[in-house]
Amino acid sequence: MLRDQFHLPAGPDGNPLIYFCGNSLGLQPRAAEAQLQEELASWRERGVEGWWGGPDGGWLGYHRRLQEGLARIVGAQPEEVVAANALTVNLHLLMVSFFRPAGRRSKIIMESGAFPSDQHAVRAQLAFHGLDPVDHLIEVRPEPGESMIDPVRIITAIEAVGDELALVLWSGVQYYTGQFFPLEEITAAGHRVGATVGLDLAHAAGNVPLSLHEWDCDFAVWCNYKYLNGGPGAPGGLFVHERHAQRPDLPRFAGWWGHRQSDRFAMKAEFIPEYGAAGWQVSTVPVLGLAPLLAGLPLFDAAGGIAALRQRSKELTQALYDELAQIPDLQLLTSADPEQRGAQVSVYLPGHRPDLEHQLSAAGLVVDYRQDNYDGSGGGVLRLAPAPLYNSLDEVRAVPELLLRTL
CATH class of the missing domain: 3.40.640.10 (Type I PLP-dependent aspartate aminotransferase-like (Major domain))
Known part of the structure; x- marks a missing residue:
């Protein structure tokens, strides 16, 4: 894990948010600013x-x-x-x-x-x-x-x-x-x-x-x-x-x-x-x-390549799957087989809650929420995506309490 190579969004208390939204937008590598500044300098100093x-x-x-x-x-x-x-x-x-x-x-x-x-x-x-x-x-x-x-x-x-x-x-x-x-x-x-x-x-x-x-x-x-x-x-x-x-x-x-x-x-x-x-x-x-x-x-490459990251991803999603499976009224849409899923676990929630994404973020968990009609009742889906480059098992273990506090 190269967590220290990324900028982690912080909550109001200054502590890093649990960012499980890399399937929508990955976090900023710390090296990105210097690379961008290099190109800006070339533009500034050389023009065309x-x-x-x-x-x-x-x-x-x-x-x-x-x-x-x-x-x-x-x-x-x-x-x-x-x-x-x-x-x-x-x-x-x-x-x-x-x-x-x-x-x-x-x-x-x-x-x-x-x-x-x-x-x-x-x-x-x-x-x-x-x-x-x-x-x-x-x-x-x-x-x-x-x-x-x-x-x-x-x-x-x-x-x-x-x-x-x-x-x-x-x-x-x-x-x-x-x-x-x-x-x-x-x-x-x-x-x-x-x-x-x-x-x-x-x-x-x-x-x-x-x-x-x-x-x-x-x-x-x-x-x-x-x-x-x-x-x-x-x-x-x-x-x-x-x-x-x-x-x-x-x-x-x-x-x-x-x-x-x-x-x-x-x-x-x-x-x-x-x-x-x-x-x-x-x-x-x-x-x-x-x-x-x-x-x-x-x-x-620094993380050992995509094969090494995949192994860590399986560990993260397995731990997340096991944690979520213990929460009542959550319907897991993603396969229990780690070979049949990417770095994501999706759960279906009955009843549409358009404010849920913001409530979870305020509680310290950034995830993606989509309205859907999976069972015909107009519910929604939480897509939780722990990225192996920067997310940790400690963050995975903190998710159930944050969900139970918000749902």
Whole structure:
């Protein structure tokens, strides 16, 4: 645990709050300010010449400074990843390239209850191609009365759609329940029926071990402000498998920062993409937006890598699960099996309480609360996400008393 490498929000008494909200916004690495000040100094002292002068050769290749760190976290080759754009923007850009409905093969499959941005993007892409979601979007749901989706149910659904399936778009960790899906098996099933496979890793990157290159998925997207601690609204990340690195047949919504760097400034109308994932960049690299992420990525290596963090995450969530299971009237939505959950335990509470999040924060616990209708009564869900980089077992053990005092 590298707790002392982060700024911890404090309550009115000056003591650190128990911050279990890294699944919405990770905490600020202490090194972020110095990294940001370095870029501000370069801007102040060099102006436009900061693009090709200063630390590490300037800003022109800024995205390359993040590639190796991100690649280790998501299990990829450096050229297969880039930090750019934003998650939903990246999802749209990659669906332009990889969702190519033709003839019978025109359907998309995803989990029911996926994060709304994914649902918005998928429906918009279907409409763009003149397709009705009623006929062309298949959503896999849990069994009645269940909150988790049986992996067998996912594979069976993919096989049932068969040669009508154009794209499998699946989440790594389900934002609502915390379910960690078997992504390698889902990818293989999609490819067996001839579909393209894309992954939304918004709640998985920096949370659970990933092997995107080995799993052979076609593309993936994620945000860098949750478990990767890149700051509010930080640019997103994307992965494109190396077999697609140089495919002129793939259409894309091109932008000049995706043009190959060697002759980008020749200012020609013809678009020649940069090799690999970097070719899906659109606008100029947001240096100030990426500086905190650049500062935070080395902490994953300092902690022993994602495998070591995953082991600690299991310990934290197991302790949290056991503590919460003893509180009456709490319905745990997350699996009791640590292999099937990320760094999150979700509990359902009957009756909507829009003030609950603020009441818990005032009591010393920062969590995420979402209104929902899980059982039809209009209740809500608390998503508690202890991050292994900075949360402790002592904090986990303090949660029941704070909940009982507030609920």
